Amino acid sequence: MNELVDFKKWNIPLKIEYAENKGRYVIAKQNFQKDSRIVVIKGYSTGIIDSYKKKICSVCLSINNEGFYQISCKSCNVAYYCSKVCQMYAERKLNHNMVCPLLRRLSTFKSDIHSKSIMKLLLNSLALRKSEEDFILEKSKNENNNEWLSLVPLPSDIEEYEKEISKLNVENEVQNDDIEFGDDKSLEADEINNINDNIQDISLDSDNDKEINIKKEKDEIDKKHKKKEKDKKVKDKDDKKDKKERNKVKEKIKEKDEKKSKSRKDKKSKKIRKEEDNEQEEKEKELKGEEIDEKSKKEKPKHKHSKHNNENIKTEENNEEEEENESNTDKYDIITNTIPYAGVYQDMMNLQSHYEEWTDDMKKEWQKNINFFKKLIQDSKEVNDYIIIAVKEYVNKKRNIQESDNISDIDVNAEIENYVLSFASLVESNSFGIWNNKGKCIGRIIYPFASYFNHSCRNNCYPVQYKNHIYFYASKDIQEGEEINFSYIDTEGVSLKDRQVHLLNDYYFKCQCELCLEEENELISPINTKKNQKKKDKKKKN
Numbered sequence: 146m147n148e149l150v151d152f153k154k155w156n157i158p159l160k161i162e163y164a165e166n167k168g169r170y171v172i173a174k175q176n177f178q179k180d181s182r183i184v185v186i187k188g189y190s191t192g193i194i195d196s197y198k199k200k201i202c203s204v205c206l207s208i209n210n211e212g213f214y215q216i217s218c219k220s221c222n223v224a225y226y227c228s229k230v231c232q233m234y235a236e237r238k239l240n241h242n243m244v245c246p247l248l249r250r251l252s253t254f255k256s257d258i259h260s261k262s263i264m265k266l267l268l269n270s271l272a273l274r275k276s277e278e279d280f281i282l283e284k285s286k287n288e289n290n291n292e293w294l295s296l297v298p299l300p301s302d303i304e305e306y307e308k309e310i311s312k313l314n315v316e317n318e319v320q321n322d323d324i325e326f327g328d329d330k331s332l333e334a335d336e337i338n339n340i341n342d343n344i345q346d347i348s349l350d351s352d353n354d355k356e357i358n359i360k361k362e363k364d365e366i367d368k369k370h371k372k373k374e375k376d377k378k379v380k381d382k383d384d385k386k387d388k389k390e391r392n393k394v395k396e397k398i399k400e401k402d403e404k405k406s407k408s409r410k411d412k413k414s415k416k417i418r419k420e421e422d423n424e425q426e427e428k429e430k431e432l433k434g435e436e437i438d439e440k441s442k443k444e445k446p447k448h449k450h451s452k453h454n455n456e457n458i459k460t461e462e463n464n465e466e467e468e469e470n471e472s473n474t475d476k477y478d479i480i481t482n483t484i485p486y487a488g489v490y491q492d493m494m495n496l497q498s499h500y501e502e503w504t505d506d507m508k509k510e511w512q513k514n515i516n517f518f519k520k521l522i523q524d525s526k527e528v529n530d531y532i533i534i535a536v537k538e539y540v541n542k543k544r545n546i547q548e549s550d551n552i553s554d555i556d557v558n559a560e561i562e563n564y565v566l567s568f569a570s571l572v573e574s575n576s577f578g579i580w581n582n583k584g585k586c587i588g589r590i591i592y593p594f595a596s597y598f599n600h601s602c603r604n605n606c607y608p609v610q611y612k613n614h615i616y617f618y619a620s621k622d623i624q625e626g627e628e629i630n631f632s633y634i635d636t637e638g639v640s641l642k643d644r645q646v647h648l649l650n651d652y653y654f655k656c657q658c659e660l661c662l663e664e665e666n667e668l669i670s671p672i673n674t675k676k677n678q679k680k681k682d683k684k685k686k687n
């Protein structure tokens with residue numbers, strides 16, 4: 146269960162170690178100055194609380210503090226989006242449709258919002274798992290390298306998708322598609338509006354340091370937007386040029402096809418005509434750059450930083466630029482400090498769960514949810530199949546056996562219960578709250594790699610969440626080899642006893658941080674000193 150993630154391959158200046166009393170933890174592989182950014186980690190899966198569904202985009206997690214988002218999935222009325230691009234991404238890349246009817250039914254189930262958001266997170270994760278598998282299947286046909294998993298579509302990679310779409314120039318090409326595309330300008334305006342509202346500090350107290358960093362963050366994002374605008378202008382210019390060229394080719398093909406169809410009328414049999422129609426369709430598709438999902442299915446998955454999607458209009462310069470980007474694939478970005486890989490379903494499942502410590506009462510509280518969940522998954526064969534696979538993997542892990550081993554003796558029905566409860570515990574121990582500007586928790590998110598940071602009551606770092614990324618900053622100078630940790634709770638001025646009770650009740654562990662151990666020793670040592678003194682006194686008397 147305590148698998149160590151190898152950060153080495155992404156050149157991340159952090160490593161994961163393990164200790165018996167506190168599990169896995171993060172170690173600095175270089176010095177970090179106070180206030181410097183340590184790392185940015187992408188989110189994996191989310192569970193938004195139903196009553197806030199219209200206030201937050203299901204994909205990019207932009208929060209609408211002023212009003213409600215209007216774009217939604219009409220089938221479930223559960224997923225709301227800040228833009229058509231996010232909606233399209235959810236439906237076409239994140240497999241929203243696989244869990245859509247289940248989300249709808251779950252929204253009508255009467256239970257506490259906390260448990261429902263966990264069930265939602267589980268369903269969304271299963272949909273992501275499917276997207277991972279589709280991607281792996283497609284990719285395995287073409288290439289053989291280990292780095293490509295970072296290209297699996299994830300909610301936190303929506304920006305890459307936006308780029309992909311804008312390059313495809315879909316506004317003009319996909320005229321008959323039922324999907325409308327978000328206007329770039331409104332998308333940007335939306336984003337800019339949200340920037341001020343969306344930077345949330347996950348800890349309760351906000352001191353100057355944090356404000357400074359948040360400001361830095363804002364400035365950076367503003368810069369990014371300015372750059373985006375500039376890029377857009379360049380892109381528009383390029384697109385116009387491309388369109389002209391494409392129209393020319395279109396004209397030529399049209400002429401050719403007209404001639405062909407004329408002679409075809411006279412000469413060719415029905416069968417041959419059909420074949421030629423197919424050929425023409427193919428050509429048209431080629432010209433159109435194809436409908437987006439078809440394109441993404443057929444083409445090599447796009448490089449994250451890929452600038453060009455239309456192979457035909459690439460220039461020498463473009464090629465060079467792409468090659469340069471290509472060589473950077475999957476490397477930790479030293480400018481933004483971002484880990485390129487958010488993790489996949491298994492990375493999430495490798496996180497710690499305290500289910501084994503759950504009391505019968507805690508399990509009983511979940512019984513109603515479990516019964517509902519078991520019925521719910523029967524509504525979808527696909528989800529049900531995925532749950533069965535996941536349950537088998539879960540049992541394998543418990544028994545510490547390999548995937549390929551025969552596990553025909555599993556009582557899947559009984560084990561679903563353990564699997565869901567264990568997942569609930571995992572979410573409780575590892576998810577981060579998503580907060581609105583009124584300090585209300587409106588959902589939860591899992592960033593698998595952020596979950597290796599342990600708690601410390603004397604922390605040296607703090608996290609800041611922005612949309613579906615989490616940024617870690619040094620709150621003091623950190624030396625190479627030191628553990629990096631942040632505070633899961635508010636600790637300022639809180640006594641040892643209260644801190645420990647809080648952590649035990651809400652996070653199910655007894656804190657072993659430096660400060661707690663020191664304070665515990667201080668509590669014990671006066672007694673020890675008294676005892677020793679008495680012994681010494683006795684000896685003297687004798």
Ligand SMILES: C[S@@+](CC[C@H](N)C(=O)[O-])C[C@H]1O[C@@H](n2cnc3c(N)ncnc32)[C@H](O)[C@@H]1O
Pocket residue numbers: 147166167168169170496497499574575595596597598599600601652653654655656657658
């Ligand atoms: C988010 S995870 C951190 C990574 C975890 N150590 C692991 O191996 O996956 C939180 C869990 O780590 C352990 N943990 C974190 N901080 C701790 C601390 N200060 N003392 C003891 N255990 C701690 C607890 O078991 C807690 O539930």
